[in-house]
Amino acid sequence: MAEALRHAPLRFVVSTWPLRTAAYVFTGIATGLLALAWLPVALVAGAFPLAALERRRVALLGVPALADPHRVPDRPGAAAWLRARYTEAATWRELAYTVLHGSVLLVMNVAAVLLGAAPALIYASGVANFATSSAQTGVAVSHPADASPSAAPLLAGGAAVAVLASAVLLAYTTAAAAMAQGELARLLLAPGDEARVRLLTRSRARLIDAFESERRRIERDLHDGAQQRLLRLGMTLVTAQLELDHDPAAARPLLAQAAGEARAALAELRELVHGIHPRVLTDLGLPAAVAELAGGLAVPVHVRLDLPVRLPPPVELTAYFVVAEALTNAARHAAATAILVTGEHTRGTLTVEVRDDGRGGADPAGGTGLTGLADRVDALAGTLVLTSPPGGPTVLRLELPCSA
Structure with missing residues (x-):
């Protein structure tokens, strides 16, 4: 108002x-x-x-x-x-x-x-x-x-x-x-401050559990995915090396197979790393990373992020994952036909708002994935507010202090 x-x-x-x-x-x-x-x-x-x-x-x-x-x-x-x-x-x-x-x-x-x-x-x-x-x-x-x-x-x-x-x-x-x-x-x-301290303590405890779960997930993905591909690549290269001594022509298909396995392992590792920290966010900043997210959706997304300076990395990363979750929810669950992402950096605070024209009625406790993000936001002393009346629109507003 x-x-x-x-x-x-x-x-x-x-x-x-x-x-x-x-x-x-x-x-x-x-x-x-x-x-x-x-x-x-x-x-x-x-x-x-x-x-x-x-x-x-x-x-x-x-x-x-x-x-x-x-x-x-x-x-x-x-x-x-x-x-x-x-x-x-x-x-x-x-x-x-x-x-x-x-x-x-x-x-x-x-x-x-x-x-x-x-x-x-x-x-x-x-x-x-x-x-x-x-x-x-x-x-x-x-x-x-x-x-x-x-x-x-x-x-x-x-x-x-x-x-x-x-x-x-x-x-x-x-x-x-x-x-x-x-x-x-x-x-x-x-x-007051005493309640915020209790909330922050609980949020950080949940974050520790979430990070431990994420560490185990990454370890499992590496073991079941990229590690197995690299093992097969090693075995293929060993077989090709043995064939080279006796039948060089038979080694060529094995080398082609090894090249394909190497490309697949690289793609899997790239996808895994992208989920941890997007490369475009590190290189170009939040506006470019959000634009890349918007370009990958079937729903039209209009992005207006007025950020003249680079923000601290934790702030950029948190804002990125919040926007990514909001865009995913709007595209998959809200039946939205248009999404607007706006943001600005004023008086040391980053404010980002994601608004969609979907059916509304979103519930943070209903599996939207926002609970973990709220813990991440709380750890940075920020606020995350979801407004989603039945019939829409749904508005997710993020405010993060940008002190380094």
């Missing part, structure tokens, strides 16, 4: 974002009143239900719902649950958010609505004053259009202008209030 408002402020008004921000602000007023009423109870019983609702409500702003920052209690039972909750910093951040939501944020949301509706309210007030003054002077005006035949179009035009001005102003005032409240919710309700 912030990017849409910053890059195209005029187009923002005619997009769906004003409806989203208005919904967020108006429901924020309702939950703010609820927070105000719940505050005495929250001081004793905690703000857990309201905080859980607020973590889900940020989805109105086009971002994923915030993760639950609370850890699982060490032991079952209400006492262990209460002990775990009231010794967590997240619980007190939730309480702080509830206090702010029932006071400062409530006033801010109401002010945003009143400020946005100001043109319509001022016009309505002026018409009401006109009707009142007309009644006091003895001129009966039951409806503004009854004032005079010539005044009716003027009043109708003024009403249309006032409503249009309020709609435009509401789009911007509710957007500003929604962004402020959404950012505060992210700061206070999302997992």
Whole structure:
């Protein structure tokens, strides 16, 4: 939303974002009143239900719902649950958010609505004053259009202008209030540093297991594939060497066979190495490697990667495998007819987005292969967000810090 408002402020008004921000602000007023009423109870019983609702409500702003920052209690039972909750910093951040939501944020949301509706309210007030003054002077005006035949179009035009001005102003005032409240919710309700440390520890543990599994796979592929071909090549060359001493003509087919086995072994080794680290990525960088991926798909892929400088190798490699997995999923499972890959490097962060027009409904836990990639992204302190409502579109957004 912030990017849409910053890059195209005029187009923002005619997009769906004003409806989203208005919904967020108006429901924020309702939950703010609820927070105000719940505050005495929250001081004793905690703000857990309201905080859980607020973590889900940020989805109105086009971002994923915030993760639950609370850890699982060490032991079952209400006492262990209460002990775990009231010794967590997240619980007190939730309480702080509830206090702010029932006071400062409530006033801010109401002010945003009143400020946005100001043109319509001022016009309505002026018409009401006109009707009142007309009644006091003895001129009966039951409806503004009854004032005079010539005044009716003027009043109708003024009403249309006032409503249009309020709609435009509401789009911007509710957007500003929604962004402020959404950012505060992210700061206070999302997992803090302690939760990120736990997540990073688990991700790195899974990465170690994944790397060990990958090492065994490579070892098995080398043993069952390239090693067997090289053994056959050696045996063929030995046989050809023996034949050369007795029948040079019989050695020629063996040498041709050895050449074919050498080419097959080289191709198999090249394919194996390509799966570990693509050569084009090392030589030419991420845009060229993604373009090569796009060229190998039957689905039309449009690539727009604005990367003026080379990125650190771990960042390039992680982004490459994320894009490769997203393209594969879109082509094989989403029935997509067009895919768009965009990316840029701004303020030390690489942002890549893969969007397809497929049927949507993608589930990261449903075997899409993104779980392992998410662990790789977590290890680099990045974020990987998948949005795939039923019917599409599916959008995979990757953000990676590029500090060397």
